[in-house]
Amino acid sequence: MRLTGLLVALAATGVLITGGARAAAATPPAHRAPWWRGAVIYEIYPRSFQDSNGDGRGDLRGIERRLGYLQWLGVDAIWIAPMYPSPQVDFGYDISNYEGVDPRFGSLADMERLIAAAKQHHIRVILDMVLNHTSDRHPWFIAASSSRSDPKHDWYVWSDGKPGRGPNAHDGRVPPNNWVSLFGGSAWQWVPAVHQFYYHAFYRQQPDLNWRNPQVRRAMFAVMRFWLDRGVAGFRLDAVPQLFEDPKLRDERPLGGVNAFGDPILDQSRTGDLPEVHVVMRELRRLVDSYPGDRVLIGETYLPTIQDLDRWYGGARHDELQLPMDMRLGFHGDHDHLDAAAFRRRIMAAESGLHGSEPLFVFDNHDNVRSIDRYGDGRHDPMINELLGSVLLTTRATALLYYGEEIGMHTTPPARRSQVRDPIGIRGWPKEKGRDGERTPMQWTPGPQAGFSTNPRTWLPVPANHATINVQTERADPGSQLNWYRHLIALRRGESALRDGRLRMLDPGDPNVLAYLRGDAGGGIVIAMNCSAVARTVSLHIAAAGVQPVPVETLLTNAPGLRDARSLRNLTLPPYATWIARLRGRPRSSASAN
Numbered sequence: 313m314r315l316t317g318l319l320v321a322l323a324a325t326g327v328l329i330t331g332g333a334r335a336a337a338a339t340p341p342a343h344r345a346p347w348w349r350g351a352v353i354y355e356i357y358p359r360s361f362q363d364s365n366g367d368g369r370g371d372l373r374g375i376e377r378r379l380g381y382l383q384w385l386g387v388d389a390i391w392i393a394p395m396y397p398s399p400q401v402d403f404g405y406d407i408s409n410y411e412g413v414d415p416r417f418g419s420l421a422d423m424e425r426l427i428a429a430a431k432q433h434h435i436r437v438i439l440d441m442v443l444n445h446t447s448d449r450h451p452w453f454i455a456a457s458s459s460r461s462d463p464k465h466d467w468y469v470w471s472d473g474k475p476g477r478g479p480n481a482h483d484g485r486v487p488p489n490n491w492v493s494l495f496g497g498s499a500w501q502w503v504p505a506v507h508q509f510y511y512h513a514f515y516r517q518q519p520d521l522n523w524r525n526p527q528v529r530r531a532m533f534a535v536m537r538f539w540l541d542r543g544v545a546g547f548r549l550d551a552v553p554q555l556f557e558d559p560k561l562r563d564e565r566p567l568g569g570v571n572a573f574g575d576p577i578l579d580q581s582r583t584g585d586l587p588e589v590h591v592v593m594r595e596l597r598r599l600v601d602s603y604p605g606d607r608v609l610i611g612e613t614y615l616p617t618i619q620d621l622d623r624w625y626g627g628a629r630h631d632e633l634q635l636p637m638d639m640r641l642g643f644h645g646d647h648d649h650l651d652a653a654a655f656r657r658r659i660m661a662a663e664s665g666l667h668g669s670e671p672l673f674v675f676d677n678h679d680n681v682r683s684i685d686r687y688g689d690g691r692h693d694p695m696i697n698e699l700l701g702s703v704l705l706t707t708r709a710t711a712l713l714y715y716g717e718e719i720g721m722h723t724t725p726p727a728r729r730s731q732v733r734d735p736i737g738i739r740g741w742p743k744e745k746g747r748d749g750e751r752t753p754m755q756w757t758p759g760p761q762a763g764f765s766t767n768p769r770t771w772l773p774v775p776a777n778h779a780t781i782n783v784q785t786e787r788a789d790p791g792s793q794l795n796w797y798r799h800l801i802a803l804r805r806g807e808s809a810l811r812d813g814r815l816r817m818l819d820p821g822d823p824n825v826l827a828y829l830r831g832d833a834g835g836g837i838v839i840a841m842n843c844s845a846v847a848r849t850v851s852l853h854i855a856a857a858g859v860q861p862v863p864v865e866t867l868l869t870n871a872p873g874l875r876d877a878r879s880l881r882n883l884t885l886p887p888y889a890t891w892i893a894r895l896r897g898r899p900r901s902s903a904s905a906n
């Protein structure tokens with residue numbers, strides 16, 4: 313469907329949208345197959361989304377209650393962070409039973425209900441699948457650690473260690489190498505009953521599975537079938553580059569310096585992205601492809617280069633994951649800042665370096681300081697959030713949204729160590745405050761507990777800014793961040809140029825304004841974003857991108873002065889403003905229009 317109809321100028325707010333954009337979100341999407349191409353996938357941290365039983369924690373029935381909102385926003389699928397039975401040391405990423413639901417979140421019947429209810433709202437359900445490790449309370453590990461002769465012993469990664477002394481020594485033996493846990497300390501844990509160390513990439517309560525054992529593969533494939541049979545649309549594969557370790561257990565190379573936990577920074581060459589993992593990814597792909605309905609595999613893939621990322625798709629063979637996350641666009645490092653050139657470089661790398669595969673872009677998740685606190689400047693935060701949403705939702709990519717991103721929720725880290733819930737924050741305080749700050753309850757209303765729970769004791773405190781940053785207030789305000797995101801999503805659904813059109817950069821030398829064209833003249837769409845704190849006046853040279861200039865029609869902007877722009881010349885973008893316009897009409901000659 314193309315967006316047509318009355319232009320509605322929202323003079324008070326400076327936002328301009330088309331009437332069609334507002335209608336589009338209510339109708340079922342008209343996606344071509346596969347459904348995930350160009351889709352909006354919304355991550356839900358189930359503890360923090362909506363509490364339905366007043367225990368101060370979110371749950372599955374809470375998610376079900378909010379499906380109407382998610383449909384209104386226009387999301388195609390939700391990814392639910394782990395809701396399986398778990399001791400909750402890593403808030404669900406330590407699973408003790410892969411084929412159930414933790415009673416804190418509900419029951420298996422609740423999950424089946426949620427999948428069915430979501431379908432009624434045209435929303436698919438994607439589960440988190442933790443393949444790298446189980447909980448140390450999983451029956452497999454309890455058996456494995458009971459005796460070396462237990463049939464499950466080899467399901468985990470064990471070492472006798474080597475003779476030595478020191479703080480990590482047990483019975484005169486120390487860990488076999490210098491590997492450190494990503495969550496602090498040695499990656500090896502001694503078990504007296506078997507007189508061996510086991511390897512854990514994360515907490516010691518998360519022992520790594522031994523993926524070289526075919527029984528492990530069979531068991532994990534069986535749990536994935538369990539959920540595929542129940543209608544889930546796919547999986548987000550947790551920490552999947554960590555699946556294999558060097559069988560010789562050789563040391564990793566120190567890169568110099570120490571991390572927040574005081575551990576040496578290592579090159580991770582023996583514990584991350586080993587070639588064997590790709591064999592498993594191909595097997596997994598065959599598994600999901602054996603089901604109808606385009607089930608999808610998403611990877612949690614923090615990888616340094618586009619070539620590394622391309623391997624996770626299977627390169628030109630396209631036979632591994634459909635959507636490994638491109639973390640290079642949204643997470644530049646510790647000091648993210650808006651940089652038109654860096655965005656341009658990374659978007660173009662994904663355009664040209666993935667053998668035509670669909671990029672998966674993301675700016676926020678449950679493990680990182682929220683994007684607004686990384687890219688924001690404290691003065692223009694709403695505009696900056698809208699700019700980030702525009703990059704996410706107008707590039708040629710599938711988009712991952714994290715709950716609260718659409719309303720501009722901030723990170724609210726604990727003030728004191730005694731308040732920290734995430735164990736890495738307790739261990740790493742104060743350098744590493746943990747991940748509580750980006751996991752605070754969803755802000756639904758300006759009322760008590762932000763409408764998240766009836767219980768004043770929520771599992772993490774509700775940030776005070778819920779008085780203004782919340783769904784209810786923003787829904788009623790046409791110029792809000794929430795409505796901006798909704799209009800962007802609607803535009804993307806309604807405009808084939810935004811979903812499928814090729815992307816060409818405009819004026820690639822401009823250090824401040826990021827601009828590109830999606831599609832072609834006579835229906836193509838131009839997006840221009842001012843990545844700087846100073847107003848910029850630009851003329852966009854579309855002819856240089858091989859397209860004849862034509863008149864334009866503004867579709868969406870938060871720059872009031874551009875509501876009536878009719879050409880690509882002399883556009884003044886206020887600080888951090890975004891302008892989105894359609895090329896229309898019969899092409900004119902280069903000389904007259906540009």
Ligand code: GLC
Nearest residue numbers: 402405442514550551678679
């Ligand atoms: C992933 C998850 C993170 C978890 C870790 C260990 O990085 O996103 O939350 O702590 O894996 O499972």
